[in-house]
Amino acid sequence: MLLSFAGFSQEAHGEHHADEAQHEEEFNATELIMHHIKDAHEFHIADFNGKSYSLPLPVILWTNNGLVTFLSSAFHHDDSGKVVVERNGQKFVRLHDEIYYANAENGITFNEEHHAENDRPLNFSITKNVFTLFLDAALMLLIFIPVARSYKKNSKAPKGLAAFIEPLIVFVRDDIAVPNIGEKKYAKYMPYLLTVFFLIWFGNIFGLIPFFPFSGTLTNDILFTGVMATITFLFTLFSGNKDYWKHIFWMPGLPVPMKIFMIPVELIGMFTKPFALMIRLFANITAGHIIILSLFSLIFIFKTAFVSPVSVGFALFMNVLELLVAALQAYVFTLLSALFIGQAVAEHDHH
Known part of the structure; x- marks a missing residue:
């Protein structure tokens, strides 16, 4: 994150010098x-000597003429819609990291609110968050496949990597799954809960490694957190027993008028739970990154190096705090997922 910020600062500084002859840019x-x-x-x-250095990623588009692929470097780091890339008889431009078809004038057409009106192809590109997701998944496979094999071959106390992973797995089982889902039904949900816990934790850690160029943070993307929350919602939905649905559509023990009143309340509650999961995971990690970058920005806002000790000190403190938040958010998401699933599979004695 620190290296990325330095690079972006150089970029902003370079743009400032380019426009200095016309006006002073803040x-x-x-x-x-x-x-x-x-x-x-x-x-x-x-950025170095006025040039931007980036690692391009594959652009994969499904267009009017079929599949089109090329590297993002074809846009020459331009994100303003001025560089046109021609492939398969079609022209494309990139604006704010969204790819559009170029119009007849080889550019972008804007409406009165300055929003692009150009059509867009279906975009299946490998963005930095998607790349980080693949990296996260590969790391999990590299860790858990050898650990699983070692348990099959050895019945003794675990050693090495298995000794580090086992307490975490036991923690998810004994402190999250069993208390919230129950001893009889927790086992079939353990693969999902473990996947969620480690996927979110490792994904958050990737975005906090200093001087690591692949610094995409999965939970910075609300689409990722939305998909994770949706999967938990589907697990809850399809795991629900008759008691679960009875408490939603005809709550036992209430007068009939109250039952009718509570039906829409319970239905709304079904959807607010995954929505809260999505927003909580997205907002906590994103807020931490914004605070760290804002602290560094104070140096350039006040235009003095005297602010740097305070900014860097608080930023380092926040970075350490983010390490705790990275694990805490993985725990909270897994805990709430287990809680919602547990509510769906719980059996009630209404007598």
């Missing part, structure tokens, strides 16, 4: 921060 902290935390088609590494 440092835009909001634009810089939003550019850093959002998903992108390339990994920005640094």
